[in-house]
Amino acid sequence: MAAGATVTADRLSVSFGGRPALSEVGFTLTGGTFAGVLGPNGAGKTTLLRALLGMVQASGCIEVRGRPAYVPQLATTSEAFPIDALGVVVMGRYPRLGWRRRPGRSDRRLAAELLGQVGLTDRARSPFSALSGGQRQRVLMARALAQEGDVLLLDEPLTGIDGPSQATILEVIGAQRAQGKTVVMTTHDLGQAARECDRLLLLNRTLIADGTAGEVLTPDVLRRAYEAEVVMLAGGAAIIDEGAHHSSHSH
Amino acid sequence: MLAPFDVPYMQSALLAGLLISVPCGLLGVWVILRGLAFFSHAVGVATFPGVVLGLGFPALGPFAGSLLAAGAFGAAVSSVETDHRVRGGAVTGLALATAMAIGAVLLTTVAKVSTPIESVLFGSLLGISDLDIVRCAVAAALAIGALAALWPRLAASTFDRAWAAPAGARPARIDGALLVLLGFTVVTALPAVGSLLVSGLLVIPPATARLLCDRLGAMTACAVALCAAEIVIGLAVARELDVAPGASIAAVGGVGFALAAAVAAGRSARSRRMMSA
Numbered sequence: 001m002a003a004g005a006t007v008t009a010d011r012l013s014v015s016f017g018g019r020p021a022l023s024e025v026g027f028t029l030t031g032g033t034f035a036g037v038l039g040p041n042g043a044g045k046t047t048l049l050r051a052l053l054g055m056v057q058a059s060g061c062i063e064v065r066g067r068p069a070y071v072p073q074l075a076t077t078s079e080a081f082p083i084d085a086l087g088v089v090v091m092g093r094y095p096r097l098g099w100r101r102r103p104g105r106s107d108r109r110l111a112a113e114l115l116g117q118v119g120l121t122d123r124a125r126s127p128f129s130a131l132s133g134g135q136r137q138r139v140l141m142a143r144a145l146a147q148e149g150d151v152l153l154l155d156e157p158l159t160g161i162d163g164p165s166q167a168t169i170l171e172v173i174g175a176q177r178a179q180g181k182t183v184v185m186t187t188h189d190l191g192q193a194a195r196e197c198d199r200l201l202l203l204n205r206t207l208i209a210d211g212t213a214g215e216v217l218t219p220d221v222l223r224r225a226y227e228a229e230v231v232m233l234a235g236g237a238a239i240i241d242e243g244a245h246h247s248s249h250s251h
Numbered sequence: 252m253l254a255p256f257d258v259p260y261m262q263s264a265l266l267a268g269l270l271i272s273v274p275c276g277l278l279g280v281w282v283i284l285r286g287l288a289f290f291s292h293a294v295g296v297a298t299f300p301g302v303v304l305g306l307g308f309p310a311l312g313p314f315a316g317s318l319l320a321a322g323a324f325g326a327a328v329s330s331v332e333t334d335h336r337v338r339g340g341a342v343t344g345l346a347l348a349t350a351m352a353i354g355a356v357l358l359t360t361v362a363k364v365s366t367p368i369e370s371v372l373f374g375s376l377l378g379i380s381d382l383d384i385v386r387c388a389v390a391a392a393l394a395i396g397a398l399a400a401l402w403p404r405l406a407a408s409t410f411d412r413a414w415a416a417p418a419g420a421r422p423a424r425i426d427g428a429l430l431v432l433l434g435f436t437v438v439t440a441l442p443a444v445g446s447l448l449v450s451g452l453l454v455i456p457p458a459t460a461r462l463l464c465d466r467l468g469a470m471t472a473c474a475v476a477l478c479a480a481e482i483v484i485g486l487a488v489a490r491e492l493d494v495a496p497g498a499s500i501a502a503v504g505g506v507g508f509a510l511a512a513a514v515a516a517g518r519s520a521r522s523r524r525m526m527s528a
Binding site: 050053054055068070071072073076077078080081082083084087088091094095097099100102127140143147 | 283284400403404406407409410411412413414416417418419420461464465466467469470
C-alpha cells in the first residue's frame with residue numbers, strides 16, 4: 001500500500017567487473033518523499049535505480065516496500081517499433097496482468113485517462129516515434145502510472161525536454177506524492193532539484209550527502225561530489241565546472 | 252495464374268510455401284524490429300555444412316544435419332558475443348564465413364554429394380517431400396502458439412528492454428525462445444529456398460510491411476500476407492523461367508520492397524506538402 005511505500009538501502013554496494021560503481025550507500029525514504037538523486041556523469045545514479053529494481057547484483061541491503069514503477073531514460077526506447085502513444089501506456093498494464101492476459105476495455109480506459117493526465121489525449125493515436133522528446137517522456141510517465149506502483153523510480157525524466165512537458169511531469173509527480181507514493185528521480189539540474197524535491201541524495205560512487213537542499217547544496221559538499229570548481233550564485237543555484245582543465249570557464 | 256501449379260510437385264511446393272509463410276512472416280516481424288536481419292541470414296548460411304553432411308550421410312539426413320548446424324551456430328555466436336569487444340555482428344560474420352568454408356570443404360572431401368550445389372544454396376522445386384510439408388505445418392503451429400503466449404513480453408522487451416526487464420518480462424528467456432523458433436523455421440524453409448536465400452522470407456516481407464504499417468498488428472498481418480504472395484508468385488516464376496525458387500522468391504520480394512519504398516516516399520512527401528501548405 002502507498003502508506004508503506006518505503007525505500008531503504010543499507011551499505012548498498014555494486015561493482016561492475018571488479019570496478020566499484022557504488023559503495024556503502026545508505027538511506028531511507030518514506031512514503032510521500034520526492035527524492036532527487038544528483039551527481040556527476042558516472043556517479044552511479046542510474047545504477048542506484050537499477051539496484052533498487054533488483055536489476056544489478058548488489059551487496060548490502062535493499063528494501064523496497066511497495067510495488068515499483070520505472071521510467072528509464074528516453075533513449076532506451078526503440079524508434080522503429082510500430083506503436084502509438086496509447087499502446088505504450090497500455091503496455092504499462094502488462095505487469096499487472098501477469099504478462100499473459102491481454103489488456104481489456106478497463107485497461108484501455110485507464111490508459112486513455114492517464115494520457116489525459118499528461119496532456120496527450122489528442123495524440124493517443126500518433127505513432128510514438130512521431131512525438132517530440134517531451135511528449136515521449138510524458139507517454140513513458142503515463143506508462144509508469146499504468147503500473148500502479150507505490151514507488152516511482154524515474155531516470156532523468158526532465159533532461160533535455162521542453163518546459164511545458166517538464167511542468168506536466170512535475171505536476172504528475174506532485175499528485176503521486178499527495179497519494180503517499182515515494183518518488184526517486186535522477187537529474188543533472190541542481191536548481192530544479194532544489195526547487196522541486198524535498199530530499200536530495202548527492203552521489204559520486206558513494207553517498208556524499210543526504211538531506212534538504214540547504215544541507216546538500218553547499219560549496220564544500222558540491223566540491224567533494226563534483227571534484228570541481230563551484231561558484232554559488234544568489235538564490236542558492238550553483239554552477240559547476242566538471243574537471244579542473246576547464247576551470248577557466250568557472251569565473 | 253494457376254497454370255504453373257498444375258503438377259503435383261508444384262502443388263507440394265505451394266502448400267509448403269503457404270505454410271512456411273506463416274512462421275516466416277510472424278517471426279520476421281521480430282527479426283526486423285530487433286535488428287536480427289543479419290543474424291537470421293547467417294543462421295541460414297550456417298546450415299550449409301549441416302545440409303552437406305546430412306546429404307552425405309543419409310543416416311543423419313539434411314534436416315537433422317541443418318538443425319544441428321543452426322543450433323551450433325546459435326550457441327557459438329551467443330556465447331562469444333557476450334564479449335563487448337566483438338559486438339555488432341563481427342562474431343556473426345565470422346561464424347557465417349567459417350560455416351561456409353566448412354561446408355565447402357565437406358562438400359569435396361568427407362561427404363561426396365550428388366545433389367547439385369545450387370539446390371542446397373538456392374532451393375529446389377522438386378525437393379519438397381510430404382515430410383517437409385508436415386514440418387512446415389509444425390513450424391507454423393509452433394510460431395502461432397509461441398507468439399500468442401509470449402506476445403506481451405516480446406512486445407515490451409523489444410520496445411523498451413530497460414523497462415521490460417524490471418517489470419518482469421524476462422527478456423533473456425524471450426531472446427532464447429525467439430532464436431530457437433527462428434532456427435527451426437529457417438531449417439524448415441531450407442528445401443524450398445536454400446541456405447543463402449532463406450532471409451528473403453524472414454527479412455524482406457516484414458521490412459516491406461514496416462514501410463507500409465504503423466501498428467504492430469497490421470504490420471504482422473501484412474508481413475504474413477506479403478510472405479505468402481512472394482512465395483506464390485516466386486514459385487510460379489521459378490517454374491516458368493526454370494530458375495531456383497529461392498532466387499525468384501527473393502527477387503519478387505525485392506521488387507515488392509522497392510514498390511513499398513516508393514509508396515512510402517510518396518506518402519511522406521505528400522504529408523510534408525500538406526504540413527507546409
